[in-house]
Amino acid sequence: SESEKSKEPVAEKGKVELTISAAASLKDAMDVIQASYEDEHPEVTLTFNFGGSGSLQQQISQGAPVDLFFSAAEDKFDLLVAEGMITKDNSIDLLGNELVLIVPEEDTTIKSFSDLTKENVSKISIGTPEIVPAGAYGKEALETMNLWNEVESNIVYAKDVRQVLSYVETGNVSAGIVYKTDALLTDKVKIIATAEADTHTPIIYPVGIINDSKNYDATKEFYEYLQSDETIEIFEDYGFTAQ
Amino acid sequence: MDSLLNSIFSEAFLSPIWVSLKIAIIAGIIVILIGTVAARFFARKQFRGKAVIETLLMLPMVLPPTVVGFFLIVIFGKNSWAGQAITWLFDRPIIFTWWAAVIAAIVVAFPLMYQSAKSGFLAMDRDIENAARVDGASEWKIFFFISIPLASKALISGSILSFARALGEFGATLMFAGNIPGETQTLPIAIYIAIDSGNMVMAWLWVIAIVTLSFLMLLAVRVKE
Amino acid sequence: MDSLLNSIFSEAFLSPIWVSLKIAIIAGIIVILIGTVAARFFARKQFRGKAVIETLLMLPMVLPPTVVGFFLIVIFGKNSWAGQAITWLFDRPIIFTWWAAVIAAIVVAFPLMYQSAKSGFLAMDRDIENAARVDGASEWKIFFFISIPLASKALISGSILSFARALGEFGATLMFAGNIPGETQTLPIAIYIAIDSGNMVMAWLWVIAIVTLSFLMLLAVRVKE
Amino acid sequence: MANLKLQQLTKVYNKNEIAVKDFNLDIKDKEFIVFVGPSGCGKSTILRMVAGLEDITHGELFIDNQKMNDVSSKDRDIAMVFQNYALYPHMTVYQNMAFGLKMRKQTKTEIERRVNEAAAILGLKPFLHRKPAALSGGQRQRVALGRAIVRDANVFLMDEPLSSLDAKLRVQMRSEIISLHSRLQTTTIYVTHDQTEAMTMATRLVVLNHGQIQQIGTPKEVYEQPVNVFVAGFIGSPAMNFFSGSLTASGLKIGDQYIPIPAGLLPQNSSQDIIIGVRPEDMYIESATPMFHTEIEAVELLGADTMINAGLGDQPFTARIPSSIAIEPGQTLPLSIHLNRMLFFDSQSKNRIF
Amino acid sequence: MANLKLQQLTKVYNKNEIAVKDFNLDIKDKEFIVFVGPSGCGKSTILRMVAGLEDITHGELFIDNQKMNDVSSKDRDIAMVFQNYALYPHMTVYQNMAFGLKMRKQTKTEIERRVNEAAAILGLKPFLHRKPAALSGGQRQRVALGRAIVRDANVFLMDEPLSSLDAKLRVQMRSEIISLHSRLQTTTIYVTHDQTEAMTMATRLVVLNHGQIQQIGTPKEVYEQPVNVFVAGFIGSPAMNFFSGSLTASGLKIGDQYIPIPAGLLPQNSSQDIIIGVRPEDMYIESATPMFHTEIEAVELLGADTMINAGLGDQPFTARIPSSIAIEPGQTLPLSIHLNRMLFFDSQSKNRIF
């Protein structure tokens, strides 16, 4: 496929438009990075397609014209690697994230994960483990902390992390487990505790170049830019951890 | 083959079907009733601000379902007036219950019934209602014995659309009623999760189930054509 | 205040409105056209398997939109016959294009137009068509000059519903057309993303925009009542 | 079983189309009033106002001395035959007729009795279980009539209830309606275009034109003493012949034809120019001392009678003679007029002067 | 401008309701055929089959010798007045009439000319821009008529086109249709319940009953020589009187009344029991040598004529006498019958024997 790409008259001096499918949770950080990158590379236009990692993966595997995939779920990413859409060499586990316990802003009853088993805790929301990575990690962490069996009956499964946030923001659940980066998006919830790193498999945000990319060189350049120190700092500002 | 049969008769497979059926039927009936009444009312009355009210009724169609769901949890949530009233009445909040799914389905299906029914009431020959009026029928009796049968084609189409919409309701339900297996996990939610998590066998079985339900519904109203 | 005005006249704010309008109008027109023709055809013909076909046409209503989107990317995907034909013709896949959003909107809005229009064609006095037939009108002219005006109430209600549905379409579009600002990022998607990333000011502005559009649409068809 | 008072009743459509104007009519209990008038003169509109189906633009309507302008149709206790039938398309013939009785909470057996009785009278027995769409035009009209007559309402309103029936059935239905009225004595307003119905059924006939009353009177009065040219020409079929002529001391001049008439049969104190009205049946063939001779232009055989068209002083007229006399166009006939049945109208006001 | 051949035409609704049965009729080019028959006898159904709006169950329809059973309505070049009008509710009166012309690609000026001409004839000029819903019943019917007459179709089908018009307008419209026919010579089938129309318009009259032809003939033939009791009783208004009686060598016995009749005016070779038909206008008051005396039961004044109901040998009858003779119920009158106009029917088959 490398030879095929070289046949492409890669926009030498002309405009290049890169399409990047990225997990919705990366949006704010990516907006900042996009601005600075386009300043530095006026010939490049970055088009972001934000969505759920699962949808993004299905789109790519059905041939969507994407240059770069930035996933919030390692398993979805691995599916594309397995399909041969992404080569290991052109991918990297770029970011990490932390799992936090959040409660409504004014709540005072819950102070730690173990408080989830208290009598007066009604509902706890996590993402649906089968489809929301944060939910899967949350379930795993609760299991490791031996709280799962006790709280399972109180769990409300959400379609995505945003939904967990909405529930907590509106006080309709007593607590929720989300990524730290998501919790920072709203000031109507407060972070009570962070799950220890050893309670769950590491949270990884892999990024990789799609083999079918028609702008391989420009993509590669951006891919490398993402790994630069100043970029990583931006991500860290938004709560991500460098991998 | 055996495993397929096992899946089909498993609680896990059947549960979303029952949940969906129950919710769609109850929501469908409620929507058909209030949609028909509201449509007849609005079809016959002209007043200022009618367009504004009708726009509000149409809102659930144009907003993303998740946003509709978000409004619902705000309106019926525990900090709202309605939410507190419900908690006080039933000793528990409505959110995450089976009734929440019914409400979500009602809200999204209502505009379909309303618009269809209204077109039926507008299109009909008013002199037949007049004949009933002369025959001594009260407005309610005219509504039941004359207007509804005369607008039946439009009402049936509205019912089909509303029931289908209630059966297929997904985004708002997921937000307002949550995804609680056996309680609020409807067929569309189950299908979504199955596909997203790559469980294509279950996904297809459920798709077949929902297609069958739709087919049976269409057959049921067919007699009237 | 200034910043609010700035937001309103910013490209970022206006772009989803244009995108949505363009998509909803084009999809709406296409749906109205083919929905009306299909409805008239099915309203007048009785044949075996009609219920099956009608069920299939209803499917986009009962399936979660994301699943509809999933089917669309499979149908038009790189491994399908249709997908390959399109790639060969246009030198790029249809997914992520503006046309993909139009197709998604068409698919989900079609059942609404179809059902409404059919009820209109079924309810109407056939002898008026007969009069036109005797007057020498071809079937197409009868369709245009007689059937459509006579079923106008039902067609308008179908058009309102379809346009609203196309305008509000979210799940299938997000899946099939992606979320590409200025190209496929429609109002519902923009609202969803704005809420998702906590940008409530933009979210509310867009909600107001979509409500205004719906209101204008209802006003536009009002004249006919 | 009710009296009606229509006072200055006026109906204006779309702000400027006057359909009925200052209509005044007192209808006594048990009367059978027949409305006649040309197409579009406002007959149905009045009926619809009385029934409460059309707003009254001005004026007042009283039923049994109670003002009814704002009373709903259902509380007026009226039974109506709609001109366009307005049958319930989703109900069978039986259900169509039973509906009003059901609404007024009659018992099931009573409903059955009455509907079956009406169906028998109307010849609808074989169709009781059909829907209106599967009926012929005349059958539908009979259902519409049946729906009214099963009710014992206070007032019957019938808008051309027999127009789609064949002559034989119409005669039969006419006498059924008459006997129904003499049995129930229900105050009735009946609209018809049929001269025979108008003449035979009415206790009083109301002749309308352009939404206004021309004459009210018994059929005999209206036929024999029409107030103006319009009424004279409208009532009677074939229509009255009108000649413009001039009065002389001892007769009439019509064109170049002079007709001597005894002074007592001529109007006095009238201007010289005059319109003379002669009914077709008041002309006859008289070989002995004919008033005039005329050449027959056309002959129309109508079964019992023959209509002949000819001219008198260059003015065309129609005369009715028995079919037993064979007549050919082109033939010249000696004709006379029954002098005592001639009518005279003012040529300006068109009102009758003698 | 076309001939029609209806061969064994049969229409069965819902598998077992026979509306028309083995209907055979050859209509020559330029003929004006009138259908009459009781309500529900199948007149409209035949028209609708000819127009192609109703499937033909059995039999064949030819227009200009071409089989038409499966030809679409639009290719039959027929203009039709529907019994229920079937106006285009969304079009103005003008557009309603213009539609057929537009479909046949007439020029705009030609359309305008024809529509305006028809509107003038029909008195619809003031309503050209109204929709049908804002018209009176008679106005609607005229629009339906106008929609047909603006077209110069091959065949005109008119289903009671004048039933909702007042007598005066009806006479006027009737003569307009007659003059239209004599101008365009379009083959026409015309359904009517109006005896006058039937008698005056038809080149041939078709009398139907229960979906079957009873008699075909000129109006005069049908009126004077009806083939059976049904036709005799159906044509003529008021209807023919029928008496059952028995034949003797030199006369008739009706009840206890004996009527001597010259042998030449009596049927030969007939069974003794017989039905005698006498039209109301064939009875007359004769003081000199009356055939019988009878007591008047009821008197009905109809303008020019008076109908009297009485009995002959206990069998009721109606007679028509001039209104100029004043008659009261209860009075006894000397009556005679025009012997040469009596009709005789077999009491079994009901067919006319003399």
Ligand SMILES: Nc1ncnc2c1ncn2[C@@H]1O[C@H](COP(=O)(O)OP(=O)(O)OP(=O)(O)O)[C@@H](O)[C@H]1O
């Ligand atoms: N759709 C139908 N289904 C069953 N029977 C029908 C249908 N249409 C008409 N008929 C029957 O067929 C017979 C003939 O009907 P048609 O309309 O031809 O009568 P017609 O002679 O025109 O009567 P009219 O003078 O009352 O209009 C009637 O008895 C009627 O009840």
Ligand SMILES: Nc1ncnc2c1ncn2[C@@H]1O[C@H](COP(=O)(O)OP(=O)(O)OP(=O)(O)O)[C@@H](O)[C@H]1O
């Ligand atoms: N909705 C309407 N809008 C405007 N004009 C109307 C409307 N309805 C009736 N008219 C007019 O009012 C007049 C009276 O109508 P109406 O129906 O009372 O006449 P009618 O005497 O019953 O005539 P017909 O004998 O033809 O039935 C007509 O000239 C008609 O055109």
Ligand SMILES: [Mg+2]
């Ligand atoms: Mg009328």
Ligand SMILES: [Mg+2]
């Ligand atoms: Mg008929």
